Each structure stands twice: as structure tokens, then as C-alpha cells.
Amino acid sequence: MxxxxxxxxxxxxxxxxxxxxxxxxxxxxxxxxxxxxxxxxxxxxSEKVKAVLKNMIDEANMYPDASNYELKYNIAKKNNVHFDQIFCSTGSDSLIKVICNTFLNSGDESIMGEVTFSRYIDSTKLMGGKVIQIPMKNHGLDLDAMVNAITEKTKIIWLCNPNNPTGTIFTKSELENILKKIPSHVIVVMDEAYIEYVTDKEYPDSLSLLPSYPNMIILRTFSKAYGLAALRCGYGIASKELGGYFNRVIGPFDVNLFAQKAAVTALEDQxxxxxxxxxxxxxxxxxxxxxxxxxxxxxxxxxxxxxxxxxxxxxxxxxxxxxxxxxxxxxxxxxxxxxxxxxxxxxxxxxxxxxxxxxxxxx
Ligand SMILES: Cc1ncc(COP(=O)(O)O)c(C=O)c1O
CATH class of the missing domain: 3.90.1150.10 (Aspartate Aminotransferase, domain 1)
Structure with a gap:
């Protein structure tokens, strides 16, 4: 056909x-x-999550809360940010797509490491964007080279920290050093899917940099350390303005009822x-x-x-x-x-x- x-x-x-x-x-x-x-x-x-899920089966006929109120409230509280700075969807994978939907027009460039999470490529291409891959340095992201690759067509730079699949991190001082050089209209995505596993003391506290860099977006997930990959729930933290745009793009019921309740309980069980x-x-x-x-x-x-x-x-x-x-x-x-x-x-x-x-x- x-x-x-x-x-x-x-x-x-x-x-x-x-x-x-x-x-x-x-x-x-x-x-x-x-x-x-x-x-x-x-x-x-968490056993506490299992107990909550077991008791929810009779609610399967109901739509979930489209505003994700309880989930957003608890994420905001844990991270000491405003409720409107939070956005949630079916895994951070889905949020990667939402970010591309929001910013990329055909021909716009998005910059990433050559060996990094491949979904940045697919979501960029989906919007007709141009993928710019920068060779790795000692198996880690070459931050300076990534920043040097910025052109007037660059809309997004993807910083996967720790990086999948190499497991490497870049440090607080390395991040601070490049953030100063990135033009404010370029979106900086900090993909922190593995943050709970980090052992290196030099790992950056990106949340503390958010007020100074409103072009930054932090992505986290319940799929890894929280052990809820099957439920599909990820969240992002950004400025209220960016959060507002993403919440227009995200589907109203993307985070299902079970995922919302499980994620709230999971956050409580540190x-x-x-x-x-x-x-x-x-x-x-x-x-x-x-x-x-x-x-x-x-x-x-x-x-x-x-x-x-x-x-x-x-x-x-x-x-x-x-x-x-x-x-x-x-x-x-x-x-x-x-x-x-x-x-x-x-x-x-x-x-x-x-x-x-x-x-x-x-x-
Ligand atoms: C770096 C990174 N970001 C995002 C994701 C997406 O995770 P999820 O969609 O399950 O939240 C993954 C999954 O493997 C990942 O490795």
C-alpha cells in the first residue's frame, strides 16, 4: 500500500x-x-511496594490520576523542588521522546556521545533532527568536544551520567566548567537513570545547579535501583516553565495507576x-x-x-x-x-x- x-x-x-x-x-x-x-x-x-500492589487489583477498571498529584508531590518533596518542576511518564525513555517532541524541528541538531544510550538517537531522528555523535575519551563522554560541537542549529545536548553502556561518570567540576560555556537556548539533559548506584564522591549534584541553569533537565527512573522496570515510570525535574511545556506533551494517563502508587511507596522505602x-x-x-x-x-x-x-x-x-x-x-x-x-x-x-x-x- x-x-x-x-x-x-x-x-x-x-x-x-x-x-x-x-x-x-x-x-x-x-x-x-x-x-x-x-x-x-x-x-x-521493596516488600512495601509489593504489599501495596497486591491490594490494588480491584482498581484496575479506573483511570489513574491524570495530574499524578501524589507522585509529583512526593518527588518534589524528596528533592526539595516545586511541584510544577516535576513531570512524569512511562519510563524516562518516554521522557526522552517528549523532550525531542518539544524542541526539535527538522534539521535541528542534538549532540551526544558516540557510545551512549541509543534512545537519544531514535528520538532525535523521529523528529527529523540531526544526530551529532562525539567520540569518547577514555570510554567517558568528552564534554569539551561535545560543547565545541554546538552550532546555531543545536537544540539539545545529552549528558548521560553515569553513562550507559560504559558506566563512567563526569565530575562536579567538569560539569560546572562546561555549563558556563553552553548557550542558554541549548537544552542540557542530565540523564541520571543510575544515580542510586553511584559510589564516586566527585559525582555532581545536578539539582543544586538547576536554579543557575534553567536550560537543564534532570531525568530519573524507577526502573533501575527501585526495581520497577515492568511498571514503566520515570520522572524529570526542570524549571517550572519547561515542566509546563512537557506536561502539555505527555499523555494524561501515561503513568498507570499501579505505577503511580508503587513509585510513591518505593520513594518512601530508602x-x-x-x-x-x-x-x-x-x-x-x-x-x-x-x-x-x-x-x-x-x-x-x-x-x-x-x-x-x-x-x-x-x-x-x-x-x-x-x-x-x-x-x-x-x-x-x-x-x-x-x-x-x-x-x-x-x-x-x-x-x-x-x-x-x-x-x-x-x-
Ligand atoms: C541511561 C538510560 N536512560 C534512560 C533509560 C530508560 O529507562 P526507563 O524508560 O525504564 O525509565 C535507560 C534504560 O536502560 C538508560 O539506561
């Missing part, structure tokens, strides 16, 4: 997500499969987040040691995943690991062929992974 599909859509690819557990079980006839591919929380979510942070840190140390024993180079991570260099064909390793019931993310899908991105699992899952890795490396 000769449909009038926009050329921007014809040029998009479907997002290649981490392989689901059931698909691997079905395809390979396996009973036990662990997924360490999508940076999910292996500890699940003991769970501490447990998640500490467990992740310990497990990361174990994996670092094992990778060192295997002589494999890895990038120090401030997240719940580790990128390491296998010096082999990562797609082949991916397939061999699948046969052994372990799903990882091959670097070839992320712009780093030969590398593997491993989501940090539970202690037991990490041991299973290391044993499988030893086996496939010796093939």
Missing part, C-alpha cells in the same frame, strides 16, 4: 532490547535462564535503596576480581553493570552464554564490538555467570 508514512519513520530501526528469559527458554529448551542484559534490579523491588546500593557495590567488587583473574580489561563502573573487553567475537560469546542459560548484552549492539555489557546480578547469578564465562572463553 502507498501509505503516507513520514520519511523519518521509514528511516528508524526497531529498538533491540535485551533478550527475554522466556524466549531463550523456548528457543533453547532450557529450564533455568538468568538475564544479566538490561540492567534490571536482581533484588526485585532502606531498600541502601540495601540495593550496598549489595551492588559488593557484587561489583567480586566481578572485578574475577575479571582481573581472567586477565580481562573492564571499565570501572558507577552503575549496576560492567563493560569488559573479551578480545573475542562478542556475538559468538553471547550465543555460547545463551546456550548455558545466561543472557548478556553483546558490545556489538552498543557500539563496542568485542566487549560485553554485564548487568550485575545476585551473588548466586554472578557465580553462575563467571563459571559460564570461563567455559566459553576456553572453547
Amino acid at each position: 502507498n501509505y503516507a508514512v513520514r520519511s523519518e519513520i521509514l528511516n528508524l530501526n526497531v529498538y533491540k532490547a535485551g533478550k527475554p528469559i522466556d524466549e531463550v527458554k523456548r528457543e533453547l529448551g532450557l529450564n533455568e535462564v538468568i538475564k544479566l542484559a538490561s540492567n534490571e534490579n536482581p533484588l526485585g523491588c 532502606d531498600f535503596i541502601k540495601l540495593v546500593h550496598n549489595t551492588n557495590k559488593d557484587c561489583k567488587e567480586y566481578l572485578y576480581k574475577e575479571l582481573e583473574n581472567l586477565g580481562l580489561e573492564y571499565i570501572k563502573s558507577n552503575t549496576n553493570f560492567i563493560m569488559f573487553d573479551t578480545k573475542k567475537d562478542d556475538i559468538n560469546l553471547f550465543n555460547e552464554l545463551l546456550k548455558r542459560g545466561v543472557i548478556i548484552r553483546p558490545g556489538s549492539f552498543l557500539g563496542m564490538p568485542g566487549w560485553i555489557r554485564l548487568s550485575i546480578g545476585t551473588k548466586e547469578q554472578n557465580i553462575v555467570f563467571i563459571n559460564a564465562l570461563k567455559e566459553v572463553l576456553s572453547l
Whole structure:
């Protein structure tokens, strides 16, 4: 058929997500499969959240609160900002699209690292925008080069901190240094999806910079440390003015009823987040040691995943690991062929992974 599909859509690819557990079980006839591919929380979510969700099933017939009042109120309170500065949607993924919908006209440029979260590319292209990718420096974002790439067509600069998939961060002083150089009409997106896992003391407190830089937007999510990826809930913090624009673009019922209640309860249970942070840190140390024993180079991570260099064909390793019931993310899908991105699992899952890795490396 000769449909009038926009050329921007014809040029998009479907997002290649981490392989689901059931698909691997079905395809390979396996009973036990662990997924360490999508940076999910292996500890699940807070018990308090589970209790709330169990009691909500009879409310499934009702629309959620379109204003997200309770959710926004609690996010604003926790972060000590005004209610009108908050905007929420179906994951921060959706907010990336909302930001592009709001600012990009055809031909406008958006700047990002060469190896970063790929959804910045798709959402830019969807609006007919031009993707400007800047080579990495020591596996981290090259902030100076990104700022030097700004032209009068630049509308957005994407700062993923910590960066997915490399796990690197840039520091407070590095951020302050570049913010001064970015023209005030260019939107600076601080994607902080992994903030709860950060261990580096030099990590910037972007919220404290927000009053001085009204062109800044902070994105956070309940999908990672809060363990609510299935419910799809992310939020942003920006000036009241920008928040007002985004709330016009976001669909009224994008955050479903279960997600709203679960997220409010999850925010209250900061003991769970501490447990998640500490467990992740310990497990990361174990994996670092094992990778060192295997002589494999890895990038120090401030997240719940580790990128390491296998010096082999990562797609082949991916397939061999699948046969052994372990799903990882091959670097070839992320712009780093030969590398593997491993989501940090539970202690037991990490041991299973290391044993499988030893086996496939010796093939
Ligand atoms: C850096 C980064 N930003 C945003 C997202 C989107 O997360 P969600 O849509 O689940 O909130 C992800 C998910 O992997 C991510 O890694």
C-alpha cells in the first residue's frame, strides 16, 4: 500500500532490547535462564511496594490520576523542588521522546556521545533532527568536544551520567566548567537513570545547579535501583516553565495507576535503596576480581553493570552464554564490538555467570 508514512519513520530501526528469559527458554529448551542484559534490579523491588500492589487489583477498571498529584508531590518533596518542576511518564525513555517532541524541528541538531544510550538517537531522528555523535575519551563522554560541537542549529545536548553502556561518570567540576560555556537556548539533559548506584564522591549534584541553569533537565527512573522496570515510570525535574511545556506533551494517563502508587511507596522505602546500593557495590567488587583473574580489561563502573573487553567475537560469546542459560548484552549492539555489557546480578547469578564465562572463553 502507498501509505503516507513520514520519511523519518521509514528511516528508524526497531529498538533491540535485551533478550527475554522466556524466549531463550523456548528457543533453547532450557529450564533455568538468568538475564544479566538490561540492567534490571536482581533484588526485585521493596516488600512495601509489593504489599501495596497486591491490594490494588480491584482498581484496575479506573483511570489513574491524570495530574499524578501524589507522585509529583512526593518527588518534589524528596528533592526539595516545586511541584510544577516535576513531570512524569512511562519510563524516562518516554521522557526522552517528549523532550525531542518539544524542541526539535527538522534539521535541528542534538549532540551526544558516540557510545551512549541509543534512545537519544531514535528520538532525535523521529523528529527529523540531526544526530551529532562525539567520540569518547577514555570510554567517558568528552564534554569539551561535545560543547565545541554546538552550532546555531543545536537544540539539545545529552549528558548521560553515569553513562550507559560504559558506566563512567563526569565530575562536579567538569560539569560546572562546561555549563558556563553552553548557550542558554541549548537544552542540557542530565540523564541520571543510575544515580542510586553511584559510589564516586566527585559525582555532581545536578539539582543544586538547576536554579543557575534553567536550560537543564534532570531525568530519573524507577526502573533501575527501585526495581520497577515492568511498571514503566520515570520522572524529570526542570524549571517550572519547561515542566509546563512537557506536561502539555505527555499523555494524561501515561503513568498507570499501579505505577503511580508503587513509585510513591518505593520513594518512601530508602532502606531498600541502601540495601540495593550496598549489595551492588559488593557484587561489583567480586566481578572485578574475577575479571582481573581472567586477565580481562573492564571499565570501572558507577552503575549496576560492567563493560569488559573479551578480545573475542562478542556475538559468538553471547550465543555460547545463551546456550548455558545466561543472557548478556553483546558490545556489538552498543557500539563496542568485542566487549560485553554485564548487568550485575545476585551473588548466586554472578557465580553462575563467571563459571559460564570461563567455559566459553576456553572453547
Ligand atoms: C541511561 C538510560 N536512560 C534512560 C533509560 C530508560 O529507562 P526507563 O524508560 O525504564 O525509565 C535507560 C534504560 O536502560 C538508560 O539506561
